[in-house]
Amino acid sequence: MIFNSSVFFILFLAGTVFDFALNQFLETSDFFFRKKHGKQIPERLKKFVNAQELEKTCAYENAKYFVWIPSNILNFILKLALVLSGFYVFLYEGFYSFTTNVFATVILFSIVSGIPSFILNLPFSLYREFRIEKKFGFSNMNLKMWILDFIKSTVLSAIIAIPILCAAVALIVCFNKIWWLLFAIVYLAFSLGISYIYPVLIAPIFNKFSPLEEGEIKERIEKLFAKTGFKTSGIFTMDASRRSNHSNAYFTGFGKNKRIVLYDTLIKQLEPSEIEAVLGHELGHCKKHHIAKRMIVMIPLVFVSLLAASLIAKFPSLYSAFGYEPLNNVAPYIQPLGLLFIGLVFEGYGNIVSLVSNFFSRKDEFQADAYSKEMCGTSQPLISALIKLNKENLSELEPPKIYSMFNYSHPPLMERIKALEN
Secondary structure, three states, X not given: OOOOHHHHHHHHHHHHHHHHHHHHHHHHHHHHHHHHHOOOOOHHHOOXXXXXXXXXXXXXXXXXXXXXXXXXXXXXXXXXXXXXXXXXXXXXXXHHHHHOOHHHHHHHHHHHOOHHXXXXXXXXXXXXXXXXHHHOOXXXXXXXXXXXXXXXXXXXXXXXXXXHHHHHHHXXXXXXXXXXXXXXXXXXXXXXXXHHHHHHHHHHHOOOEEEOOOOHHHHHHHHHHHHHOOOOOOEEEEOHHHOEOOOOEEEEOOHHHOEEEEEHHHHHHOOHHHHHHHHHHHHHHHHOOHHHHHHHHHHHHHHHHHHHHHHHOOOHHHHHOOOOOOOOOOOOOOHHHHHHHHHHHHHHHHHHHHHHHHHHHHHHHHHHHHHHHHHHOOOHHHHHHHHHHHHHOOOOOOOOHHHHHHHOOOOOHHHHHHHHHO
């Protein structure tokens, strides 16, 4: 046997400690860098940013950091405690003994196994929303709205997750040798279907979408799309301000359901020319085929990852590493639990994946910025929009390079401005 239980356990423990230590290092580095340089105004921004605004940005980032510290430590302890106590094995075997049905076992296990983490993170989530976000003028939520959103998202998650879980279990039980291949096809088709219906069926559950009113903004956008040959099913505004004063714009859906969405907060904060530049950036992602290129990479990765998971899930030593009595062979009904164990073993190395993913994502963002500049004939509207959005969202101007490499899928503000001006 290539792997024994100690190897899997060491991989889990090393990954968990590595992830915890790396995140502590990154967040602490960012905090001390912000403490030293956070109130320094870059020469390029002295006309647009003042000391009071930077002081508020530092206070906002520090408030989030001081809540993150105990949250991260407690989640680290909880993760180790659940594994070392044999909680997952006890829960899974308990449900299977009670139901003698693998489908019921997986569904019940998926719900109950997440309860400890939910209980731990609930007070932190509430504090961030109703203390920090409200204090700095972002959150417009009340408790009733928060509870309704939680109920909606929970029910929606169940509606989406239960069928895909049942499909995975059915394929593992009935087609144990090739389940990974069949499930990859099912998963990709399901994901595609969700993406298609999201704009018209899922997003309206949480927000109200209205066609963009006639006026300069719509005229500019339509001219931009006519110039680039881009077709869409509509341009919509979203009532984001009901919940938050953060702003954004995005493209969603595909085919007949492809649409552009503008936060109402974005429309209030930016000039028409700046909104045109922001959408020019989003359009750049389409015209540069960033989504298609990402799919070309991701689709084979889904198949390869599921193949690897199907092989590792048959190793008895994987289960021994997490508290099972030694197994001679792994019955199909146990293998869904093996997928959780595989996740636990390797999730601690996710920051390495993020490092690579963020590198290519930032590269795409620079290209999209350049496309917006080309379509608008100048970089100034986009630069102005980026500065305003950065100020409105109280984002850091120049975080440490090492921090942005791991945590920023978009380049920091000053890097984007320098690239646009050069």
